[in-house]
Amino acid sequence: MKPATFEYHRPATVAEATALLAEHHDAELMAGNQSLGIIMANRLATPDHLVDINDLDELAYVDVDDDTVSVGALTRHRDIAASPDLQEAMPMFSEAAEQIAGPSVRNLGTLGGSIAEADPAGNYPTVLAALDADLHITSSEGERTVPAAEYFIAYMFTDLAEDELITGVSVSRDPFPTDRTGMAFLEQKPATQTWPTISAGTAVRVDDPNADEPIVEEARVALANAADVPLRVDAAEEAVEGEPLSEETLAAAAEAAIDEARPGGEMHADEEYKRELAGEYTKRSLETSYDNAQH
Ligand SMILES: Cc1cc2nc3c(=O)[nH]c(=O)nc-3n(C[C@H](O)[C@H](O)[C@H](O)COP(=O)(O)OP(=O)(O)OC[C@H]3O[C@@H](n4cnc5c(N)ncnc54)[C@H](O)[C@@H]3O)c2cc1C
Known part of the structure; x- marks a missing residue:
């Protein structure tokens, strides 16, 4: 199917773009067109005006x-x-x-x-x-x-x-000084060019990157596709903060992620499997972040 007809605009400034959005209530912005193109081609979106922002x-x-x-x-x-x-x-x-x-x-x-x-x-x-x-x-x-x-x-x-x-x-950058912080973004997905089943983004700041077992001063844990919105897992962060990362604290963080995940089931991954993945990827990503924080 082809998109429905629309009027095409190509503003040269942000002010022109926002003026077009204010003027045309049924307008859609177009950036990379990687999602919009599919939606419009299937007529799930039929805007009267398309505001192409690629000149901005x-x-x-x-x-x-x-x-x-x-x-x-x-x-x-x-x-x-x-x-x-x-x-x-x-x-x-x-x-x-x-x-x-x-x-x-x-x-x-x-x-x-x-x-x-x-x-x-x-x-x-x-x-x-x-x-x-x-x-x-x-x-x-x-x-x-x-x-x-x-x-x-x-x-x-x-x-x-x-x-x-x-x-x-x-x-x-304040919570994440480069010399004491490690980060990771790990995904589980069925094929390289598709969306992930679960992803985990984590950051770990340690007290002393040269210590044998540095203490985790601050941790961040967020999961993709584990709930209706990106899911920040505070309990997993708390589980690893205040002591060196260990099997015990990692297991507690994984358990917290499993508890807090509220994923929808998919064709290739039911809810229970996705909760298990949420735990496993929280653990792997925290471990990688901790390693990356050390010299
Ligand atoms: C096969 C495939 C696999 C993908 N896999 C992943 C994946 O694994 N992970 C992932 O994160 N993404 C994935 N994507 C999505 C991809 O990242 C898209 O490029 C992105 O989500 C949309 O960006 P875009 O610039 O193409 O936006 P467009 O398609 O141009 O626009 C998308 C929507 O955003 C609005 N919009 C665009 N720019 C702005 C702006 N500046 N302000 C306000 N509204 C704006 C548009 O009006 C439109 O409604 C995948 C896409 C495809 C086609």
């Missing part, structure tokens, strides 16, 4: 300074995966990007499109939840910032209004 180069950036990591909404998955700055400062981001689908999706798909889509199996939503990211959103009425924990409300339902555009995200 100001939204394609990775910016890392001493305090903050910022990534623009139009940054492609491939550029997030390949960014040496992100690989060093916030490797969970680049690892998550690298594992999205295959090269064709990664070459075109964008951070903003993924956040707007808000699929609970999505890689970035999980990263943003784990890292307590802020989302930056604009419209013709002005700008606002929303914490990731408040943005993802229910299954593919977010705090984003129809006339708003995501401009980017930012993450504070």
